[in-house]
Amino acid sequence: MPTVTSLINLKGGVGKTTLTLSLAHFLALEHHKRVLVIDLDPQTNATVCLIPENDWKLRDETGRTLYQLFLDQLKGTPRFNADEAIVRNVSNISGGVQGLDLLPSSLQLIKIQDRLTQITDFDSYQRGPIFALRDALAAYLPYYDHVLIDCPPSLGIVTLNGLAISDSYLVPVVPDILSVLGIPPILDRVSHFAQCVRRNIRALGIVISKMRANTLLHNEMTRRLREDFVERRFPIVFETIIPESTHIAEAANVMAPINTLIQKYGAGGPYEELSALTQEYLAHVTR
Secondary structure, eight states, X not given: OOEEEEEOOSSXXXXXXXXXXXXXXXXXXTSOOOEEEEEOOTTOHHHHHHSOHHHHHHHHHTTXXXXXXXXXXXXXXXXXXXXXXXXXXXXXXXXXXXXXXXXXXOTTHHXXXXXXXXXXXXXXXXXXXXXXXXXXXTTTGGGOSEEEEEOOSSOSHHHHHHHTTOXXXXXXXXXXXXXXXXXXXXXXXXXXXXXXXXXXXXEEXXXXXXXXXXXXXXXXHHHHHHHHHHTTSSOOBOSOOOBOOHHHHHTTOTTSOBOSHHHHXXXXXXXXXXXXXXXXXXXXXXX
């Protein structure tokens, strides 16, 4: 079975999708792993960074995104087919990376999230489509070495579907006050969920991203995060810090033809940090 990791933060704009995609690319290309990216975020950012927008729209219109999976839960229909929904060999590197696959999201998830919430018991998790994703992917997960789940900035039913198949989770943060405030609720909610569904979901760590090393606030918050780990309030903070970088932002363009990871993420800058982060991630998940 694969190592399955969700990336979660209650605040948007913390680099969650960026880290999901970079880990996926480096695992596939530098470490020769078979990787599945599951985009649970209705914003679909991970999806449109891995496949062209026109391809995504066609898939969405023909029931080959996660919208169909959750719509089936509401309507009692069996239309979703994981084999047809998974897009193989995605990315703009060399026309597609062998062994890097995507289960795409949909903007339409937004319009059914409230209805999914209404049929879910968030106290005991005994009612609701909490295991829809697990059941749909049961036959396909064993193919992969790693599954990375880009979760929406909430701990609702869609995120819980990701956690229900996860071994661990990462919390990306920008080292500022607002994004750090979301850490304790995540730790508490995931712990409660894990106990209720009897699954061990490990807090793998905190990853600092979009770091501006020349600002007092970012340096002070980074220091405090590491102190909170020492005092056992927070999980470990990864040693590798991802800087704020235009190279990372430009890497999101799936239509740009490139041939290597260095071309995608920039030599000497974020490429080095992202490569180191992937090695650190592998070291943590194998402990």
